[in-house]
Amino acid sequence: xxxxxxxxxxxxxxxxxxxxxxxxxxxxxxxxxxxxxxxxxxxxxxxxxxxxxxxxxxxxxxxxxxxxxxxxxxxxxxxxxxxxxxxxxxxxxxxxxxxxxxxxxxxxxxxxxxxxxxxxxxxxxxxxxxxxxxxxxxxxxxxxxxxxxxxxxxxxxxxxxxxxxxxxxxxxxxxxxxxxxxxxxxxxxxxxxxxxxxxxxxxxxxxxxxxxxxxxxxxxxxxxxxxxxxxxxxxxxxxxxxxxxxxxxxxxxxxxxxxxxxxxxxxxxxxxxxxxxxxxxxxxxxxxxxxxxxxxxxxxxxxxxxxxxxxxxxxxxxxxxxxxxxxxxxxxxxxxxxxxxxxxxxxxxxxxxxxxx
Amino acid sequence: xxxxxxxxxxxxxxxxxxxxxxxxxxxxxxxxxxxxxxxxxxxxxxxxxxxxxxxxxxxxxxxxxxxxxxxxxxxxxxxxxxxxxxxxxxxxxxxxxxxxxxxxxxxxxxxxxxxxxxxxxxxxxxxxxxxxxxxxxxxxxxxxxxxxxxxxxxxxxxxxxxxxxxxxxxxxxxxxxxxxxxxxxxxxxxxxxxxxxxxxxxxxxxxxxxxxxxxxxxxxxxxxxxxxxxxxxxxxxxxxxxxxxxxxxxxxxxxxxxxxxxxxxxxxxxxxxxxxxxxxxxxxxxxxxxxxxxxxxxxxxxxxxxxxxxxxxxxxxxxxxxxxxxxxxxxxxxxxxxxxxxxxxxxxxxxxxxxxxxxxxxxxxxxxxxxxxxxxxxxxxxxxxxxxxxxxxxxxxxxxxxxxxxxxxxxxxxxxxxxxxxxxxxxxxxxxxxxxxxxxxxxxxxxxxxxxxxxxxxxxxxxxxxxx
Numbered sequence: 001x002x003x004x005x006x007x008x009x010x011x012x013x014x015x016x017x018x019x020x021x022x023x024x025x026x027x028x029x030x031x032x033x034x035x036x037x038x039x040x041x042x043x044x045x046x047x048x049x050x051x052x053x054x055x056x057x058x059x060x061x062x063x064x065x066x067x068x069x070x071x072x073x074x075x076x077x078x079x080x081x082x083x084x085x086x087x088x089x090x091x092x093x094x095x096x097x098x099x100x101x102x103x104x105x106x107x108x109x110x111x112x113x114x115x116x117x118x119x120x121x122x123x124x125x126x127x128x129x130x131x132x133x134x135x136x137x138x139x140x141x142x143x144x145x146x147x148x149x150x151x152x153x154x155x156x157x158x159x160x161x162x163x164x165x166x167x168x169x170x171x172x173x174x175x176x177x178x179x180x181x182x183x184x185x186x187x188x189x190x191x192x193x194x195x196x197x198x199x200x201x202x203x204x205x206x207x208x209x210x211x212x213x214x215x216x217x218x219x220x221x222x223x224x225x226x227x228x229x230x231x232x233x234x235x236x237x238x239x240x241x242x243x244x245x246x247x248x249x250x251x252x253x254x255x256x257x258x259x260x261x262x263x264x265x266x267x268x269x270x271x272x273x274x275x276x277x278x279x280x281x282x283x284x285x286x287x288x289x290x291x292x293x294x295x296x297x298x299x300x301x302x303x304x305x306x307x308x309x310x311x312x313x314x315x316x317x318x319x320x321x322x323x324x325x326x327x328x329x330x331x332x333x334x335x336x337x338x339x340x341x342x343x344x345x346x347x348x349x350x351x352x353x354x355x356x357x
Numbered sequence: 358x359x360x361x362x363x364x365x366x367x368x369x370x371x372x373x374x375x376x377x378x379x380x381x382x383x384x385x386x387x388x389x390x391x392x393x394x395x396x397x398x399x400x401x402x403x404x405x406x407x408x409x410x411x412x413x414x415x416x417x418x419x420x421x422x423x424x425x426x427x428x429x430x431x432x433x434x435x436x437x438x439x440x441x442x443x444x445x446x447x448x449x450x451x452x453x454x455x456x457x458x459x460x461x462x463x464x465x466x467x468x469x470x471x472x473x474x475x476x477x478x479x480x481x482x483x484x485x486x487x488x489x490x491x492x493x494x495x496x497x498x499x500x501x502x503x504x505x506x507x508x509x510x511x512x513x514x515x516x517x518x519x520x521x522x523x524x525x526x527x528x529x530x531x532x533x534x535x536x537x538x539x540x541x542x543x544x545x546x547x548x549x550x551x552x553x554x555x556x557x558x559x560x561x562x563x564x565x566x567x568x569x570x571x572x573x574x575x576x577x578x579x580x581x582x583x584x585x586x587x588x589x590x591x592x593x594x595x596x597x598x599x600x601x602x603x604x605x606x607x608x609x610x611x612x613x614x615x616x617x618x619x620x621x622x623x624x625x626x627x628x629x630x631x632x633x634x635x636x637x638x639x640x641x642x643x644x645x646x647x648x649x650x651x652x653x654x655x656x657x658x659x660x661x662x663x664x665x666x667x668x669x670x671x672x673x674x675x676x677x678x679x680x681x682x683x684x685x686x687x688x689x690x691x692x693x694x695x696x697x698x699x700x701x702x703x704x705x706x707x708x709x710x711x712x713x714x715x716x717x718x719x720x721x722x723x724x725x726x727x728x729x730x731x732x733x734x735x736x737x738x739x740x741x742x743x744x745x746x747x748x749x750x751x752x753x754x755x756x757x758x759x760x761x762x763x764x765x766x767x768x769x770x771x772x773x774x775x776x777x778x779x780x781x782x783x784x785x786x787x788x789x790x791x792x793x794x795x796x797x798x799x800x801x802x803x804x805x806x807x808x809x810x811x812x813x814x815x816x817x818x819x820x821x822x823x824x825x
Contacts, residue, residue: 063477069433070473073466076440080455085361088448091441092364099445102438109430163364164704311456319528320460324467331467334497335474341493342478345485 005316006309009082014292016074021288022189023068028139029190030057030064031108032183033213034115035136038129053206056197057190061112061135069105081315083153086303090153094145097168101145108138140183147179154302174231181224187217188259189288192280199272211267214280218259225291232298239297248297252290258283362701363448365724370735373728377442378667382660384435386551389544389659391428392506393552394420395499397581402495406488410577412563412570418483420559425480429473447729449683450674457528458512465508471501506544514540517670518598523677539594546584546591547659550628553581554652557636561645572642582632588625600676602818603669606764614668621661624654671764672816680766680816682729689769689814697725697770712784712793719781722774733785744786748796751779756808763817772806 037054041047079087091098111134114120120131152162152170162170191214198206229237239245262280266272368376398417405413443451455462475498483491511532515522522531556578560571596604606614628651635641643651674681684692698721705724711717723731727739734740743751754761755775758768768775776797784793813820 063481066429066433066473066477069437070469073437073469074463076437077455077459077462077466080452081459084448084452084455085363088363088444088452091444092366092448095366095445099438099441102434102441106430106434109434110426113426113430159364160702160704164706166706315456315459318457318460320458320464324460324463327464327467331471331501334471334501338471338474338478338494338497341486341490342482345487345490346482 004309005312006082006305008316009078009312010296013075013078013082014289014296016071016078018288018292020068020071020075021292022193023064023071024143025186025189026064026193027061027068028143028183028186029188029217030061030194031112031132031136031139032187033057033190034061034132035129038125038132042125042129051206051209052198052201053194053209056194056201058115060197062109062116065109065112065139081312083299083303083308084311086153086156089159090149093152093159093162094149094170095168098145098149101142104138104141108135108142111135111138143182144175144179147182148175151175151178154299156302174228177224177228177231181221181228184217184221184224185287185291188214188221188263188280189284191217191263192259192277192284195266195272195277195280199277207266207270207272210272211263214263215260215267218256218263222256236298236301239301240294244293245297248290248293250290251286252294255283255286255288255290258286361449362703362725364703365728366445367706367724367728368732370732370738372730372732372736373446374667374730375736377439377446378664380435380438380442381667382656382663384432384439385663386656386659387428387432387435389506389548390551390555391424391432392499392502392545393548393550393581394424394428394555395495395502396549397552397556397578398424399492399495399499400581401577402488402492404577406492410573412566412574413577415563415566416556416560416574419563420556421480421483423555423559425476429476447674447681447683450679453675453679454512454516457531458515461508461512461528461532465505468501468504468508472498472505475501503545503548506548507541510541510544511537513666516673516675517603517666518600519676519678535598536595539591539598543588543591543595546588547655547662549581549584550632551652551655553578553632554628554648554655556581557643557648558645558652561643561648568642572640575636575642576640579632579636582629583637585625585629585632588629592622599669600818602763603671606671607665607669611668611764614665617661617664617668619661621658621665624658624661628654628658672759672766680769682726682766682769684726684766684769686814686816689767692769693771693809693814695771696774698722698774701725710789711781712791713795715777715795715797716781716784716793718774719777719779719784722770722778723781726769727778739782740786743782748779748783749801751782752776752801752805753808755779756805757812759815759817760812760820767812767814767816768809769814772802772809775805775809776802 034054034057037051111131115131115135120128123131148170151172151174152158155162155170155172191210195207195210198210240249259280260283262276262278262283265276265279269276398421401410401413401417401420404410405417440451475494479486479491479494479498483494486494511534514536515531515534518535519531520534522528522534557575560574560578563571563574566574596607599607602610607618609615631651636643670676670681672680674683677686679685684697698718701721705711705717705721708717708720711720723733723739730737731742732738743754746754752775755768755778758765770778780793780795780797783796784790
């Protein structure tokens with residue numbers, strides 16, 4: 001396929017989706033961590049010692065969810081340009097079941113804010129477990145709904161039957177396998193971002209725990225990924241026979257390996273060293289980039305792309321691209337300015353606090 | 358013309374317009390509050406740092422917490438919800454809007470990102486920042502928030518008044534359309550009003566401050582309500598540039614639309630009088646209950662305003678481009694030839710309940726052409742609107758639909774489909790009996806054909822223009 005408007009939108013979609021996935025992984029991974037930890041403590045399996053990972057996650061999860069939602073607007077826009085019919089049809093077929101993600105996510109959002117509050121800090125183990133598990137379930141439900149929506153959008157031959165059945169749940173074994181891949185895959189990203197956060201705040205004590213979580217989750221997501229690949233039919237697997245397919249799979253696989261090596265380094269040194277974390281960070285970026293590409297290659301196999309190319313070309317001809325580019329640059333600079341203000345002042349504040357101690 | 362078919366859901370007795378309208382009102386209310394709140398916080402930060410108001414700082418802290426919990430959660434998620442709901446109601450409309458304006462939406466997204474970063478930076482680090490840095494972050498936040506209004510306002514106002522875009526199809530002709538400026542200015546004043554009113558609610562929660570201090574803060578916040586004096590000006594400007602037929606619905610032509618106009622104008626007037634005479638003129642102190650009541654009135658005004666905006670577009674969802682039922686004006690003639698449901702791949706749910714094929718066809722026609730605005734027997738139900746008509750009246754009125762009710766689109770199906778719809782309404786009116794004898798005859802179909810040809814395919818307002 002020669003380079004076209006379709007490629008242009010695919011790149012924009014992929015780039016903005018990858019950004020969304022980084023924040024989404026923090027939310028999904030963080031909510032999972034908090035829920036598991038609180039349930040372990042409730043059953044007596046965990047200890048009561050202060051946990052900087054949980055404390056930091058509790059503090060930053062509302063921000064991360066807000067970031068995930070904001071970053072998610074752009075891919076939500078571009079997916080409507082790229083695959084309008086498939087995306088709209090899946091939305092419509094799932095109907096109330098799909099629309100439920102909004103109230104559920106609002107509930108999850110407020111639960112995350114409540115977890116930050118003083119009353120939640122003082123809450124007993126059972127209440128804490130209820131709150132954190134509730135937040136996790138809300139976030140996980142949203143993730144599961146997206147998985148269902150995505151897979152249903154690829155199943156064009158099944159649309160009319162699904163509609164006739166009146167069902168609001170897309171029952172397919174691939175939904176669970178794919179969701180497991182995403183859920184476990186979110187944890188290494190969460191662990192990595194958390195490691196950088198803890199490193200900055202000089203709380204290095206949790207290195208081993210983070211490494212265990214990241215390695216365990218990376219392994220499970222790898223298994224789920226292979227299992228998901230096994231569910232694909234012959235035609236879809238053909239997506240991986242081309243140059244782009246092989247390259248994307250290789251990048252994703254190499255990224256996964258770099259993460260594993262990076263976290264093993266953390267485990268061996270029992271410290272959050274820049275070298276190991278840097279390797280894991282490159283690995284996370286490579287995996288997200290590779291997996292995002294693979295995801296679209298699979299979709300392109302399922303959707304009649306040639307019929308859409310004319311629509312993409314027409315959309316690309318609409319005015320406003322340069323206004324977008326201009327404000328993208330200007331607003332990126334303004335965001336950098338905000339971050340600089342905060343980072344500079346925050347560093348000075350930490351310095352002063354250190355001297356006062 | 359290649360008419361896309363999507364699966365259409367049944368919302369039960371609830372009219373689809375109410376679903377999107379309900380969510381839209383909440384979203385618009387919260388989003389406009391967020392925009393005004395940004396401006397208000399800049400003002401209070403300036404008051405604090407210049408020493409003009411000693412209690413501005415504690416107010417700002419309390420207000421920002423309230424703001425984050427409402428705007429960053431409900432505002433953001435109902436915004437996404439608006440997109441999902443638009444898809445549920447009319448994928449054709451949202452698809453066309455995205456196709457035309459995706460770069461505008463993408464530009465708006467870059468401002469969302471600034472809003473988010475500046476807002477959260479202030480939320481987390483305000484206590485560590487200098488006064489100048491605090492003001493910088495708040496100014497960045499509020500500018501980005503107002504700019505997001507600027508961009509979305511262009512798209513929403515285009516739906517009613519596409520202006521020169523109809524001929525040129527150039528995105529900026531559509532964006533800077535006739536209602537763009539009055540709508541933007543009106544919404545800006547609404548945003549400032551909401552900020553002032555919610556500030557009065559929050560001030561009442563600051564019980565650690567003495568009453569005199571709260572009174573002073575209230576006086577400052579009330580200054581934002583003074584801008585309401587411009588509302589009549591912008592409102593009249595908006596009405597002036599509206600299409601004539603749309604204006605006529607709002608100003609008496611449609612009882613429901615006129616009631617919404619009165620609700621919006623009346624509520625705004627009450628708030629404006631209370632704010633300007635009481636709060637600003639006589640420096641009255643209002644308690645939390647009164648402040649909340651004023652916010653509720655503002656919500657009612659917003660609801661009325663949004664219904665006017667949605668309803669005055671009828672029979673279109675995008676003026677002169679797409680009818681409410683997602684059929685383009687250009688497609689009506691061909692759908693009359695080919696039929697509107699022949700290529701619809703989605704089966705009729707509960708088809709076994711219909712005694713014969715003609716009724717099933719009628720139900721499919723209802724689903725494709727009517728269900729976006731009507732129900733069978735619920736809100737805006739066909740039984741209430743057309744159930745009492747005689748069979749012949751139904752045939753004639755549906756064939757001549759755009760002239761029977763000028764805010765309705767022309768019937769966009771074959772003669773047989775129209776007759777099937779008539780039979781389906783009759784059958785529903787008789788409580789869905791298990792057997793049904795159709796009253797269709799070749800003569801009746803011939804009469805329907807003549808009426809449809811006489812009515813033509815143009816909407817009512819186009820015929821009026823031709824006539825004049």
